[in-house]
Amino acid sequence: MIGPRQVELPTFLAGVPGLPEELWVIGSMPSRVGVAIVGTRRSTSYGEGVARALGRVVAMAGWPVISGLARGIDGVAHQACVDAEEPGWAVLGSGLDIVYPRQNQPLAQRLIGRGGGLISEYAPGTPPAPFRFPARNRIIAAFSAVVVVVEAAVTGGALITARLALELGRDVLAVPGDIDRQVSEGCNLLIRDGAHPVLGPEDLIETLTFLMGDPPRPGSKPARSMDENLDRALHRSNRPVGEALADLTRSQLGL
Amino acid sequence: MSVAMVGAEPRPVRIEAHVGRPSETFSLVGLPDTSVREAKQRVKAAILSSGQEFPHRQITVNLSPADLPKAGSDYDLPIALGVLAAAKVIPSPGRMIVAGELSLDGSVRRSRWAIGAALLASERGWPCLVADADASTAARVPGARVFAIESLAEAASVVSGSSPRVATPKVEEATVDDVDLSDVRGQPSARRALEIAAAGGHHLLMIGSPGCGKTMLARRLPTILPPLEPDEAVEVACLWASADRIKPFTTRPPFRAPHHSASLAAVIGGGNPHPQPGEVSLAHGGVLFLDELGEFPPHLLNALRQPLEEGNVAIARRGRSVTFPARAQVVAASNPCPCGFQGDRVVSCKCSPTEVARYRRRLSGPFLDRFDLRLPMSAPDPDLLLGPAGEASEVVRTRVLEARRIQLERFSKTNSALSRSQLDRISYEGSALDLIAAAVRKGFLTGRGADRVRRVARTIADLQTAELVEEVHVAEAVHYRGSM
Numbered sequence: 039m040i041g042p043r044q045v046e047l048p049t050f051l052a053g054v055p056g057l058p059e060e061l062w063v064i065g066s067m068p069s070r071v072g073v074a075i076v077g078t079r080r081s082t083s084y085g086e087g088v089a090r091a092l093g094r095v096v097a098m099a100g101w102p103v104i105s106g107l108a109r110g111i112d113g114v115a116h117q118a119c120v121d122a123e124e125p126g127w128a129v130l131g132s133g134l135d136i137v138y139p140r141q142n143q144p145l146a147q148r149l150i151g152r153g154g155g156l157i158s159e160y161a162p163g164t165p166p167a168p169f170r171f172p173a174r175n176r177i178i179a180a181f182s183a184v185v186v187v188v189e190a191a192v193t194g195g196a197l198i199t200a201r202l203a204l205e206l207g208r209d210v211l212a213v214p215g216d217i218d219r220q221v222s223e224g225c226n227l228l229i230r231d232g233a234h235p236v237l238g239p240e241d242l243i244e245t246l247t248f249l250m251g252d253p254p255r256p257g258s259k260p261a262r263s264m265d266e267n268l269d270r271a272l273h274r275s276n277r278p279v280g281e282a283l284a285d286l287t288r289s290q291l292g293l
Numbered sequence: 294m295s296v297a298m299v300g301a302e303p304r305p306v307r308i309e310a311h312v313g314r315p316s317e318t319f320s321l322v323g324l325p326d327t328s329v330r331e332a333k334q335r336v337k338a339a340i341l342s343s344g345q346e347f348p349h350r351q352i353t354v355n356l357s358p359a360d361l362p363k364a365g366s367d368y369d370l371p372i373a374l375g376v377l378a379a380a381k382v383i384p385s386p387g388r389m390i391v392a393g394e395l396s397l398d399g400s401v402r403r404s405r406w407a408i409g410a411a412l413l414a415s416e417r418g419w420p421c422l423v424a425d426a427d428a429s430t431a432a433r434v435p436g437a438r439v440f441a442i443e444s445l446a447e448a449a450s451v452v453s454g455s456s457p458r459v460a461t462p463k464v465e466e467a468t469v470d471d472v473d474l475s476d477v478r479g480q481p482s483a484r485r486a487l488e489i490a491a492a493g494g495h496h497l498l499m500i501g502s503p504g505c506g507k508t509m510l511a512r513r514l515p516t517i518l519p520p521l522e523p524d525e526a527v528e529v530a531c532l533w534a535s536a537d538r539i540k541p542f543t544t545r546p547p548f549r550a551p552h553h554s555a556s557l558a559a560v561i562g563g564g565n566p567h568p569q570p571g572e573v574s575l576a577h578g579g580v581l582f583l584d585e586l587g588e589f590p591p592h593l594l595n596a597l598r599q600p601l602e603e604g605n606v607a608i609a610r611r612g613r614s615v616t617f618p619a620r621a622q623v624v625a626a627s628n629p630c631p632c633g634f635q636g637d638r639v640v641s642c643k644c645s646p647t648e649v650a651r652y653r654r655r656l657s658g659p660f661l662d663r664f665d666l667r668l669p670m671s672a673p674d675p676d677l678l679l680g681p682a683g684e685a686s687e688v689v690r691t692r693v694l695e696a697r698r699i700q701l702e703r704f705s706k707t708n709s710a711l712s713r714s715q716l717d718r719i720s721y722e723g724s725a726l727d728l729i730a731a732a733v734r735k736g737f738l739t740g741r742g743a744d745r746v747r748r749v750a751r752t753i754a755d756l757q758t759a760e761l762v763e764e765v766h767v768a769e770a771v772h773y774r775g776s777m
């Protein structure tokens with residue numbers, strides 16, 4: 039890994055209050071304002087499926103996908119960028135030589151490899167600490183015109199990111215979830231308080247187009263349908279199971 | 294001659310009797326244990342009850358080979374015949390295998406090793422005398438000539454030349470299973486994986502939350518496996534006999550599900566001085582189901598590796614070693630994490646990442662490499678549960694049988710046992726190899742994973758009776774690579 043270097047804030051962040059003057063970067067900086075996809079670390083497969091689908095369509099539309107490289111939703115959103123062979127950016131709450139959680143180290147490498155990067159306001163050697171994460175979340179919000187919260191409990195970092203985004207005048211979208219599930223409460227609460235609900239990948243692109251203008255890469259490949267229960271999909275497809283599973287592999291391999 | 298079991302293998306035991314000068318002594322030599330030594334009293338009473346004179350002479354009975362430890366009551370009948378022959382009451386029985394316990398009234402009781410006796414007899418082309426109750430089962434041993442014996446008197450008259458009652462093989466009743474694959478609804482991907490596992494003999498690992506139907510699926514694997522060949526069924530019956538288990542002689546593959554708290558000896562086999570087969574051997578020819586794989590102690594899983602590779606277990610005891618066959622298909626089930634709910638659609642996981650990592654580490658390593666098929670499972674969709682029943686086991690079994698036939702014709706073994714050089718001799722459609730290469734390049738597959746995919750793809754192609762392994766077969770096989 040090439041070591042972290044210090045760069046000035048990109049021009050699209052000029053005038054955003056409360057940001058440091060310089061940031062540490064490995065890889066590249068996003069060239070335009072992006073879309074944050076964030077959520078709980080204690081994700082369910084529902085949330086992960088949604089995060090994967092949303093991350094993919096946003097990345098393929100050409101908007102930078104920003105997240106926090108945490109376990110759960112953040113990591114899945116990053117992975118979706120990598121799988122779509124698009125760049126993605128992770129903002130860390132530690133020095134860039136310390137990737138936390140360590141399991142996401144390979145993912146961080148792949149983000150850089152695909153043309154994305156790691157961003158932090160902390161100098162190399164700064165260990166991760168709970169009090170640094172809200173500041174990290176502020177940078178995530180700053181780099182994004184829209185923050186999409188996929189799954190979040192009421193007491194989660196994702197809701198802090200949403201609040202910081204609103205303070206910065208960013209738009210907040212939330213993915214609705216079951217009302218009796220703890221990790222959906224935060225999202226549903228945001229929707230009650232006025233966040234626009236995300237109804238699916240296509241719906242998200244439509245909303246983003248309305249909020250941010252046409253995607254940088256319009257007419258990219260049609261969005262893949264959302265992950266759903268595999269068996270239900272197999273049942274509905276009414277095709278031999280083997281063939282349908284083969285299709286699934288091909289699409290995962292991007293063939 | 295009679296029979297002793299060494300491991301699950303019947304060995305001949307020659308019974309020699311000698312009648313000497315007048316005396317009341319009756320000695321039994323040739324490493325008999327207590328149960329064999331007590332034969333003296335039973336034999337004496339049975340001979341007297343049969344209306345014969347018990348010789349008032351010094352009687353010596355030798356069980357040869359003299360250094361092989363003997364156990365059990367199956368030597369009663371051959372010892373009695375030996376004594377009668379030595380006293381010149383009947384001619385020498387000579388070339389026949391005899392096994393059975395004697396009752397004091399002279400009737401012949403069931404023998405544990407009737408199957409072993411019949412197997413030995415058929416190998417030598419000799420007749421075999423066993424109790425009435427065992428005869429029709431023993432007669433199912435291919436090539437065995439089995440005579441049914443009710444009492445010592447009847448045995449004596451058969452030896453003297455009267456025509457014996459030849460036992461006819463019992464026709465196996467069509468087994469009515471209480472489980473059937475049609476019970477599995479709304480899980481088409483799991484059903485499909487089970488069919489592939491059955492067809493290619495692949496070990497199968499299922500990963501999913503509690504209650505998603507892993508055990509239910511595993512129990513149904515024997516219902517779609519090919520029935521045991523007659524000689525396999527004999528081998529299985531011998532194994533069960535040497536484990537002192539009562540099991541009707543059947544061609545249905547066995548299903549064993551040892552608990553994760555089972556001891557090493559219970560799973561692998563052991564015991565002194567007469568080693569007994571463990572669960573892995575009782576599952577020989579069938580299915581060994583390891584539920585909650587992550588809870589099994591690592592040393593036990595390591596100990597299982599060698600038997601599963603070699604197809605047998607060797608247990609060394611002072612001065613000798615016995616071998617039990619252990620060719621079982623392993624089906625293992627595991628939760629994705631200690632609490633079981635990681636990746637669940639509804640319940641979120643409560644485990645810390647270190648807990649999950651520790652759990653996964655137990656599930657990794659060389660033992661896991663043996664599983665060609667790794668199936669992520671999720672709880673069935675409630676809507677589909679109420680839907681129509683799936684295909685019945687019988688229908689699936691027909692396809693499995695055909696796929697097995699093709700495999701045995703190709704390399705005389707199932708696809709799960711193909712060596713790397715055999716894998717290299719399989720022909721592929723060009724794009725099929727491209728897909729494997731792409732999957733490896735994108736980090737979907739490791740080199741070892743690619744071998745597994747090739748084996749599974751061959752089985753998928755065989756299920757469709759396809760000559761070439763096509764791209765669609767490989768693509769499906771990649772789905773079962775498991776992402777653990």
